[in-house]
Amino acid sequence: MAEPIIRFVEVTKQYDVDPPVLKGVSFELERGKFYTLLGPSGCGKTTILRLIAGFTKPTSGDIYFHGRRINDVPPNRRRVNTVFQDYALFPHLDVFENVAFGLRIQRLKAAEIERKVAEALKFVNLSGYERRKISELSGGQRQRVAIARAIVMEPEVLLLDEPLSALDLKLRKAMQYELRDLQRRLGITFVFVTHDQEEALTMSDEIFVLNEGRIEQRGTPKEIYDEPKTRFVAEFIGESNIVPGRMVADYRVAFAGTVFDCVDRGFRPHEPVDVVIRPEDLELVPPERGKLKVRIESVLFLGVHYEMIGVDEAGNRWLVHSTRRAQPGEAVGLDFDPEDIHVMRRPDGALPDRSTDDGADDPERPEREEPAWTAPPRKGAAT
Amino acid sequence: MGTALRWLLFVPYGAWLLIFVLLPLGLVVVTSLRDIDGAWTLANYERFLTPTYLAMAGTSVGYAFLITVITLAVAYPAAYLLTRTRQKAFWLIFLILPSWVNLLLKTYAFLGLLALHGPVNALFLAAGLPERPLLFTDFSFLLVSIYIFIPFMILPIFNAIEEIPPGLIEAARDLGAGRWDVFRRVIWPLSLDGVRAGVQAVFIPALSLFMITRLIAGNRVITLGTAIEEHFLVTQDWGMGATIAVMLVVMMAAVMAVVGRKGERT
Numbered sequence: 001m002a003e004p005i006i007r008f009v010e011v012t013k014q015y016d017v018d019p020p021v022l023k024g025v026s027f028e029l030e031r032g033k034f035y036t037l038l039g040p041s042g043c044g045k046t047t048i049l050r051l052i053a054g055f056t057k058p059t060s061g062d063i064y065f066h067g068r069r070i071n072d073v074p075p076n077r078r079r080v081n082t083v084f085q086d087y088a089l090f091p092h093l094d095v096f097e098n099v100a101f102g103l104r105i106q107r108l109k110a111a112e113i114e115r116k117v118a119e120a121l122k123f124v125n126l127s128g129y130e131r132r133k134i135s136e137l138s139g140g141q142r143q144r145v146a147i148a149r150a151i152v153m154e155p156e157v158l159l160l161d162e163p164l165s166a167l168d169l170k171l172r173k174a175m176q177y178e179l180r181d182l183q184r185r186l187g188i189t190f191v192f193v194t195h196d197q198e199e200a201l202t203m204s205d206e207i208f209v210l211n212e213g214r215i216e217q218r219g220t221p222k223e224i225y226d227e228p229k230t231r232f233v234a235e236f237i238g239e240s241n242i243v244p245g246r247m248v249a250d251y252r253v254a255f256a257g258t259v260f261d262c263v264d265r266g267f268r269p270h271e272p273v274d275v276v277i278r279p280e281d282l283e284l285v286p287p288e289r290g291k292l293k294v295r296i297e298s299v300l301f302l303g304v305h306y307e308m309i310g311v312d313e314a315g316n317r318w319l320v321h322s323t324r325r326a327q328p329g330e331a332v333g334l335d336f337d338p339e340d341i342h343v344m345r346r347p348d349g350a351l352p353d354r355s356t357d358d359g360a361d362d363p364e365r366p367e368r369e370e371p372a373w374t375a376p377p378r379k380g381a382a383t
Numbered sequence: 384m385g386t387a388l389r390w391l392l393f394v395p396y397g398a399w400l401l402i403f404v405l406l407p408l409g410l411v412v413v414t415s416l417r418d419i420d421g422a423w424t425l426a427n428y429e430r431f432l433t434p435t436y437l438a439m440a441g442t443s444v445g446y447a448f449l450i451t452v453i454t455l456a457v458a459y460p461a462a463y464l465l466t467r468t469r470q471k472a473f474w475l476i477f478l479i480l481p482s483w484v485n486l487l488l489k490t491y492a493f494l495g496l497l498a499l500h501g502p503v504n505a506l507f508l509a510a511g512l513p514e515r516p517l518l519f520t521d522f523s524f525l526l527v528s529i530y531i532f533i534p535f536m537i538l539p540i541f542n543a544i545e546e547i548p549p550g551l552i553e554a555a556r557d558l559g560a561g562r563w564d565v566f567r568r569v570i571w572p573l574s575l576d577g578v579r580a581g582v583q584a585v586f587i588p589a590l591s592l593f594m595i596t597r598l599i600a601g602n603r604v605i606t607l608g609t610a611i612e613e614h615f616l617v618t619q620d621w622g623m624g625a626t627i628a629v630m631l632v633v634m635m636a637a638v639m640a641v642v643g644r645k646g647e648r649t
Contacts, residue, residue: 153559
């Protein structure tokens, strides 16, 4: 287990008298991993980035860099560099001088600056663009200059603030692979901010899903996708069917008028819950073989698969993704496995006095308010 | 909207341009080519190239240059600090307010302030310093001119600094720049357009000053502006007056060209 590069301890950030944008967030980042901070706008992801970069100070809590507290260290004294959302390239300087900016401040020798800039530009495939003006570059090229300008400083952590959001879809896809590849070649820590869940799932070693100033869930893309821990995560990542249900006992959940086997436990008897099933986990079968019976309402062809909406007898609507096609109006069965059922605790205070009796008896299913990131650190730190 | 309408919209200003700009300019050029008796001649231009007038031109340019440089030195930090304050609008009005007061009024106010037995000399006396003549000196001329021109320098610089995206300053900080490097490598180069606009707004009128020169500097400072006034109103040598005016226009155009061209390089 590597020693963390960056550690946040109960960091809160509040501007003026507004509600805090970060509410006591704690986590640690390891060397050489690709982290993504994912969440809707206003969730606090960019604030975390700005706190690491040093553009803003925490209202309370501490930030450590290699074990040293850096709350009051200004941005120009941190071994961290940023790729800004709008790139923030210097319009009065050409490509070479933009990349050389930080090196000139370090007063390196001209020959060394020359060498390092050439190397950085080669790294991002922009050799030969040294004397271009920024205004002559395309969006993707600007993006690469911004990356070169940051990595030429040899930071230990590279921060990327929604760097792909200004690019068109095709270029964005290409840059996702390039960034991931770049991170592997450099072997440094990347902290990538995005509101695009697909981007997060494609690129990350680990995703932090943020909502309203808290970390909802932290995990590998597969963990986040397959085992969302809260309704928010389930809704935010991918498409989901979310229906009301009730926990009958451990491993037994009731919804749509039936009791099903599941893999979740640790709920109070008859606790009301949300049940989440991914559309692609639902399989179309003949009605008599289905665990659920639905009537198909609409069918949409999406290229890779059909998207169908069915309604069960209890009135729940089910989104189904399947390469098989049903006809509108047809009665079909839906089949799924116990592990496809994800049971979520209700966030809205449906339980009286929930803080005292759950969570404590089941450390694997921490409550929403009990931060998920206090779970023991994951293994597989080194690549 | 056709081209016809566009031409129609241009008519009022076109007429204005013709009657009040191009025509008078032509008349000035024509006048400069005539002697006192109205005969065609180049003698006026020959006279302009004599040491007397060249020295006067040198003095004018020198003063205008000095006024511009000192105004810039005062206005730039002020404009910069202005962009960093919280109540920008308030302080901006505070600095711009003097330019709303009539120029003649302000000049007369300085006559009173700087008079031999005026309040400034009274302060000197109180401080144990000897009284000294302040009016009709180079110093008072520069002081009043700079005072008048400062708002015209602050505004364009303020606007230029204000337009620099804050992200660029953060980017510079991120790349290791301290305050001085941020200023030298980002803010200053990106505010140069404002500096250019301010320099033009000050240097050109400063070159043809005559009222402040007359009232504050008396006969101590003779510039091309005062010489034009002299020729038209006192000696009635319109040809020579017009020649100086033409040469001033040429000098201003030269300054515009030099200051403007720098802009294209960045």
